[in-house]
Amino acid sequence: MTESDPANVLVVDDESSICWALERLLSEEGHHVQTAGSAERGLEIAAEQPIDLVILDVRLPKQDGIAALPEFVRVTSGAPIVVMTAFGDLKTAVAAMQNGASDYLIKPFSLENVTQTCRKALMAARAHQRANQEPEAAPSSKSDAPAAVNQLVGTSPAMQQVFRQIALVADSDLSVLITGETGTGKELVAAAIHQHSRRRDSTYLPVAPVAMNPDLIESELFGHVKGAFTGAAADRAGLFERAAGGTVLLDEIGDLPLGTQVKLLRVLEQGEYCRVGDVEPKQADVRILAATHCDLSAAVRNGTFREDLFYRLAGAQLHLTPLRNRPEDIGPLCESFLKQWNYPAAADAIQPELLSALAARPWHGNVRELKNALQHASVVARGRPLVISDFPQPTPGKSESASSTDVVSRLQADVARWMKQQIDSNPESASDLHESFLRVTEPILLEMALEQTSGNRVKAAELLGIHRGTLRDRLRTYGISEGSEKERLPKK
Numbered sequence: 312m313t314e315s316d317p318a319n320v321l322v323v324d325d326e327s328s329i330c331w332a333l334e335r336l337l338s339e340e341g342h343h344v345q346t347a348g349s350a351e352r353g354l355e356i357a358a359e360q361p362i363d364l365v366i367l368d369v370r371l372p373k374q375d376g377i378a379a380l381p382e383f384v385r386v387t388s389g390a391p392i393v394v395m396t397a398f399g400d401l402k403t404a405v406a407a408m409q410n411g412a413s414d415y416l417i418k419p420f421s422l423e424n425v426t427q428t429c430r431k432a433l434m435a436a437r438a439h440q441r442a443n444q445e446p447e448a449a450p451s452s453k454s455d456a457p458a459a460v461n462q463l464v465g466t467s468p469a470m471q472q473v474f475r476q477i478a479l480v481a482d483s484d485l486s487v488l489i490t491g492e493t494g495t496g497k498e499l500v501a502a503a504i505h506q507h508s509r510r511r512d513s514t515y516l517p518v519a520p521v522a523m524n525p526d527l528i529e530s531e532l533f534g535h536v537k538g539a540f541t542g543a544a545a546d547r548a549g550l551f552e553r554a555a556g557g558t559v560l561l562d563e564i565g566d567l568p569l570g571t572q573v574k575l576l577r578v579l580e581q582g583e584y585c586r587v588g589d590v591e592p593k594q595a596d597v598r599i600l601a602a603t604h605c606d607l608s609a610a611v612r613n614g615t616f617r618e619d620l621f622y623r624l625a626g627a628q629l630h631l632t633p634l635r636n637r638p639e640d641i642g643p644l645c646e647s648f649l650k651q652w653n654y655p656a657a658a659d660a661i662q663p664e665l666l667s668a669l670a671a672r673p674w675h676g677n678v679r680e681l682k683n684a685l686q687h688a689s690v691v692a693r694g695r696p697l698v699i700s701d702f703p704q705p706t707p708g709k710s711e712s713a714s715s716t717d718v719v720s721r722l723q724a725d726v727a728r729w730m731k732q733q734i735d736s737n738p739e740s741a742s743d744l745h746e747s748f749l750r751v752t753e754p755i756l757l758e759m760a761l762e763q764t765s766g767n768r769v770k771a772a773e774l775l776g777i778h779r780g781t782l783r784d785r786l787r788t789y790g791i792s793e794g795s796e797k798e799r800l801p802k803k
């Protein structure tokens with residue numbers, strides 16, 4: 312079977328509109344698509360004929376998708392299964408991956424997203440077949456997972472993506488770079504990755520090299536031998552040795568000295584390190600997670616962070632959105648914190664009016680600031696429903712100019728990530744990336760310019776600094792017509 316061969320795809324969803332849309336989309340891709348409205352019917356179809364890919368909804372009328380997953384893996388002899396759900400939390404995402412799903416789609420999804428996910432799943436399955444390996448057995452359902460795993464709260468699409476990413480990376484030994492402003496929950500995410508990994512019963516060690524004595528960072532991380540430096544009176548194990556079998560979180564990785572970065576790269580690439588003063592390499596049996604609130608790609612450009620280490624870490628990157636850009640998480644976060652503190656009638660303590668007032672705040676310190684402010688307010692309110700005057704004043708943020716620098720830095724980091732993703736997803740046939748990039752980004756520029764100028768093409772061309780003939784040609788290329796500007800803009 313080659314990449315371009317049609318595949319037998321089974322879509323299992325009780326929403327007929329979803330079945331219809333996926334059937335049309337995947338048929339256009341050349342696949343044979345069958346649909347089923349329940350897990351039971353889907354399993355009957357899969358038992359009757361070979362299936363190459365299953366797209367399975369979580370909420371189904373009788374047996375739900377997660378419970379039916381191992382049976383789908385079994386009857387399809389290990390075909391990739393993409394799970395879809397309208398409301399993902401960390402538990403569902405992890406359960407899907409642990410029960411044998413190969414990927415996870417969050418509704419509502421774009422058709423582009425579905426196509427890409429299915430292509431990726433089929434490519435991986437075919438590479439697997441070509442390698443002539445036995446199909447993997449369905450992993451057993453791990454109902455004995457720790458009960459208190461779901462500490463990360465959030466219902467926003469951004470948090471659901473985070474849950475999905477945690478579930479995707481947790482079971483591997485991949486190092487993950489967790490980025491996001493201060494207080495967005497990077498350390499909590501690192502702990503969740505460890506909790507859901509096969510290393511969960513071993514040590515989880517979060518360390519912040521920035522808090523260590525700069526002269527002793529390497530000795531702290533890798534250990535030292537007696538006499539390595541003045542004061543090294545005996546051999547001493549470092550953090551990597553103490554966390555053997557487990558996971559180390561290197562917090563504020565951007566502050567790691569350049570010399571230590573080289574040694575860390577050796578751990579990541581060769582799985583070994585030397586104690587300070589020793590030449591005998593030791594095997595590093597640790598999973599490394601790294602977190603930073605600063606823009607590492609800018610640090611690479613400034614020469615304070617090694618490019619090779621950045622790309623080694625940024626292979627799996629998980630970004631946490633600032634709280635101000637996901638205000639729908641404020642309510643669930645407040646309720647969860649109030650419940651943790653046994654606040655009376657926690658579910659009703661935050662009324663819609665207060666929620667709107669809280670959503671309007673900038674939360675520069677993100678969830679940490681919200682948690683602290685809520686704690687203050689709950690003390691002031693003494694058990695009654697909270698009001699905005701119970702809360703302390705918001706903390707001042709950075710200046711506007713600093714935040715526009717942030718936008719540029721983030722954009723540059725995103726472009727670098729996009730480029731890497733394109734190359735990684737298709738290493739052999741990546742080409743025309745400059746054109747592809749323009750196809751993704753140029754329509755946004757054109758549409759924004761037209762929106763700003765209320766559709767006046769002369770003014771829009773001026774704003775963009777291009778000739779209006781060029782603008783007309785580009786609009787035609789992308790199929791942007793006078794009336795379509797608004798529709799094509801990303802939903803806010």
Ligand SMILES: Nc1ncnc2c1ncn2[C@@H]1O[C@H](COP(=O)(O)OP(=O)(O)OP(=O)(O)O)[C@@H](O)[C@H]1O
Pocket residue numbers: 462463464465491492493494495496497498499500602603604644678679682
């Ligand atoms: N999604 C979340 N659900 C519940 N609690 C959260 C969430 N995100 C953050 N918190 C809480 O907010 C506080 C800050 O979280 P954390 O220390 O993980 O942030 P951080 O991004 O690592 O911050 P920093 O960059 O300053 O180290 C913690 O008390 C954490 O429990």
